[in-house]
Amino acid sequence: MKSLKTYIFIALATALSGCNDFIDVPPTGVVNGELAYARPEKMVNSAYAAIGDCWYSYPFNLWPYGDLGSDDCLKGGGGTTDTGYHPMEIWSTLTSTPGELDELWYRLYCNVSRCNRALSSLEQYGVEKLGEATAAQREAEVHFLRGHSYFKLVTMFRQVPWIDKAVFEQSTHENVKNNAYTYEELMGKVIKEFEMAYEGLPMEVEDGGGRANKVAAAAYLAKCWLTLAWGDGYEATNGVDFINEEYMKKVVEYTEVVKQSKYGYLEDFGDIFLPEFKNSKESIFAVQTSQYTEDNTRFGRANWSNTLNGCWGIWSCGWDFHKPSQNLVNAFKTEDGLPMFDTFNDKNEYPVNGHPTAQKWDPRLFHTVGMPSFPYKYESEYTLTTDNSRTPNTYGYYTSLKEVPQRSAGETFEGSWQAFAMNDYVFRYTDVMLMRAEALIELGRLSEAREIINEIRMRAANSIDKHISYAKDFCEIKPYPASYFADKESSRKCLRWERRLEMAMESSRYFDLRRWGIASKVLNAYFETEKNASYNGTKYGQYYQDAHYTPGKNEFYPIPYNQLYYVPGLYVQNKGYN
Numbered sequence: 001m002k003s004l005k006t007y008i009f010i011a012l013a014t015a016l017s018g019c020n021d022f023i024d025v026p027p028t029g030v031v032n033g034e035l036a037y038a039r040p041e042k043m044v045n046s047a048y049a050a051i052g053d054c055w056y057s058y059p060f061n062l063w064p065y066g067d068l069g070s071d072d073c074l075k076g077g078g079g080t081t082d083t084g085y086h087p088m089e090i091w092s093t094l095t096s097t098p099g100e101l102d103e104l105w106y107r108l109y110c111n112v113s114r115c116n117r118a119l120s121s122l123e124q125y126g127v128e129k130l131g132e133a134t135a136a137q138r139e140a141e142v143h144f145l146r147g148h149s150y151f152k153l154v155t156m157f158r159q160v161p162w163i164d165k166a167v168f169e170q171s172t173h174e175n176v177k178n179n180a181y182t183y184e185e186l187m188g189k190v191i192k193e194f195e196m197a198y199e200g201l202p203m204e205v206e207d208g209g210g211r212a213n214k215v216a217a218a219a220y221l222a223k224c225w226l227t228l229a230w231g232d233g234y235e236a237t238n239g240v241d242f243i244n245e246e247y248m249k250k251v252v253e254y255t256e257v258v259k260q261s262k263y264g265y266l267e268d269f270g271d272i273f274l275p276e277f278k279n280s281k282e283s284i285f286a287v288q289t290s291q292y293t294e295d296n297t298r299f300g301r302a303n304w305s306n307t308l309n310g311c312w313g314i315w316s317c318g319w320d321f322h323k324p325s326q327n328l329v330n331a332f333k334t335e336d337g338l339p340m341f342d343t344f345n346d347k348n349e350y351p352v353n354g355h356p357t358a359q360k361w362d363p364r365l366f367h368t369v370g371m372p373s374f375p376y377k378y379e380s381e382y383t384l385t386t387d388n389s390r391t392p393n394t395y396g397y398y399t400s401l402k403e404v405p406q407r408s409a410g411e412t413f414e415g416s417w418q419a420f421a422m423n424d425y426v427f428r429y430t431d432v433m434l435m436r437a438e439a440l441i442e443l444g445r446l447s448e449a450r451e452i453i454n455e456i457r458m459r460a461a462n463s464i465d466k467h468i469s470y471a472k473d474f475c476e477i478k479p480y481p482a483s484y485f486a487d488k489e490s491s492r493k494c495l496r497w498e499r500r501l502e503m504a505m506e507s508s509r510y511f512d513l514r515r516w517g518i519a520s521k522v523l524n525a526y527f528e529t530e531k532n533a534s535y536n537g538t539k540y541g542q543y544y545q546d547a548h549y550t551p552g553k554n555e556f557y558p559i560p561y562n563q564l565y566y567v568p569g570l571y572v573q574n575k576g577y578n
Helices: 002-017 019-023 033-037 040-050 086-090 099-130 132-157 165-170 183-200 214-229 245-261 269-273 326-331 427-442 444-462 469-474 486-500 511-514 519-529 543-545
Strands: 073-076 283-287 321-324 334-337 379-383 412-414 417-421 424-428
Touching: 033 040, 033 099, 033 214, 040 099, 040 132, 073 086, 073 424, 086 543, 099 132, 099 165, 132 183, 165 444, 183 214, 214 245, 214 283, 214 424, 214 427, 245 283, 245 427, 283 427, 326 519, 424 427, 427 444, 427 486, 444 486, 511 519
Parallel strands: none
Antiparallel strands: 073 321, 283 424, 412 417
8 A cells, every 4th residue: 555655646746747748738629719719700600600509408499489388389299298398388387497498598698609709800800801891791790690699588588698799808797687787778789789780781692591681680670679669578568558659660661671672472382491492582581401411411400499390200200399289270260261360269170181171271271280181291192190199198180390391302310319401580571571560550551561461361372282282172261351451459460360370380479479468368268278179089288277377477488597596696587486
């Protein structure tokens, strides 16, 4: 033992005597910071890359919050304990502890960090390396990207710390409180990001679809002003009694920029959600993806946000999440070609291929919801059956279609994971035109709003023969007559219905309900009916008997527990949560 101690002492003394030699050895496998900052173009590319660094536990398209938190869909998967997303669909058990909330917060701030680093790089080396004009454009792009991440953070968590370039450079993150600014002030800062982007970006960028331009910034400015125009986000102070018409005018102003741009309605609704059309005129700004066959990498630049959402038994690794609700299916019913506003949910119904009935449907149903007996994503060789549901007694038999490619295109996966080369739309043209129609209604310009909405409905009417001819006998849709837009109240009903059907399963529904100040009314009514949903005698959705949405609390998601206690006392929790 004495000999062993002697050897240890000698070895330690030798190591300590040469410690300077060890310290002077440059590390391997890491990026040289100064070298990175001296490459501003690559730093900007890194900021772009961050908005696609998603995963199913932190999806940047927010489907577990905007869709699961709404009346549009059920979680799906292997049961209520499969992932931590169950509280998001019943609300009553939602706390600050789900790891998914913490991961989303952290990853969005990673995106903000990349933007701050890119801005520092541009300030130091931009003009020297890129020239004045290009450097100014890249700076505007980074402000767009930083605004994009902050809009998601404020949308989700309301009270968030504002970490800008100065905070980053001074390393004062741990001194920035999340309640330093009010909700309106934070939204004002987000708006400033997009204003800087709008002023510095060109109308068009010829790069294949990945870079932000002035039109994308205008779309985001319209979205920000529309959000603020309805109130502060909490139901008691949000809705038709709190509308700011000056803000609505800004929505019209910025959507006019989009309307006069190169973008427009893609002729067939189904094409919008096929990868070969992913950068069409419908796409104003989207997170870009690719197949591994396109870039010769292991996975490609896949959309990992949706990796759980492939259909069970169709894809090798389809985990059957993101399941459309019966309430959503019912909402597509039509009578004489028009929505059944007041009676749509009186009876649960669904079409069965080859057996048309007197009940007709909006054609967008067959592009949005996969149903037993119908082809999966238009391909008859992959026709759905009741076997294509993983847990039908819990989540029913419907599957989501928009975020997946056609099965015949092949699949990108490894082991138990599935990924899809499907772009994530941040803004598509129709979304922005619906925002415009919403603002026009609140400004009393009802006929203009009707014209927009009827254009969208007629596009749906013309989206049958190319992809869903097998459903032709089930479909009937007509434009709204003038009488449906006789006043603001009836016009709002049409707009809200149209937005639900057009944007279904695209992660916006809950945030729409919150903006309009009607989330508690709609969701608590939904829980009462969806718990009795059934398909061909199989009941499902019964866990909704424990669901309840509490206004004054649930409007925003809680600040994640880990963030609250990272620096104790620095952050405050949103009201209503412990």
